[in-house]
Amino acid sequence: MPRLCSLLVDSHGEIHVSLKFAVDEQRLRVVTGSAHGSVMQTCQRCLEPVAVDVEAKVNLAMVLNEEQAKNLPRYYDPLIVEAEDVELLSLIEDELILSLPLVAYHEDCSIQTSFGDADEAARTQENKPNPFSVLAELKGKTDKS
Numbered sequence: 760m761p762r763l764c765s766l767l768v769d770s771h772g773e774i775h776v777s778l779k780f781a782v783d784e785q786r787l788r789v790v791t792g793s794a795h796g797s798v799m800q801t802c803q804r805c806l807e808p809v810a811v812d813v814e815a816k817v818n819l820a821m822v823l824n825e826e827q828a829k830n831l832p833r834y835y836d837p838l839i840v841e842a843e844d845v846e847l848l849s850l851i852e853d854e855l856i857l858s859l860p861l862v863a864y865h866e867d868c869s870i871q872t873s874f875g876d877a878d879e880a881a882r883t884q885e886n887k888p889n890p891f892s893v894l895a896e897l898k899g900k901t902d903k904s
């Protein structure tokens with residue numbers, strides 16, 4: 760979903776899509792289901808990444824032309840099928856893009872900042888010599904001899 764990714768901090772994240780293809784009681788060929796996931800946008804307050812939930816509902820009826828689309832029951836969105844292939848992916852992508860917030864914010868940016876500090880602390884810890892590494896070294900020497 761390149762267009763969705765272009766609005767995000769990075770292209771990491773997963774979108775789960777579940778679609779059902781059926782013929783309804785009016786003999787319309789319908790596609791129903793949903794897509795949802797979590798993506799990263801930039802917080803407009805602290806400029807750090809913020810997780811944003813996206814969701815798309817799909818409630819489509821396949822039609823062959825605009826005329827048929829006009830006659831659909833209102834609870835369906837028309838899916839005009841002109842060729843054999845139907846571009847469902849870009850359609851879902853559109854819906855996901857629409858579900859993005861206009862502006863993304865952390866609920867509380869200070870929590871985000873303290874997470875950052877925790878990462879920093881963890882990294883400093885890693886740089887300290889590990890007491891077990893000395894033992895490992897000794898063990899390595901014994902193994903070699």
Ligand SMILES: [Zn+2]
Nearest residue numbers: 802805865868
């Ligand atoms: Zn923030």
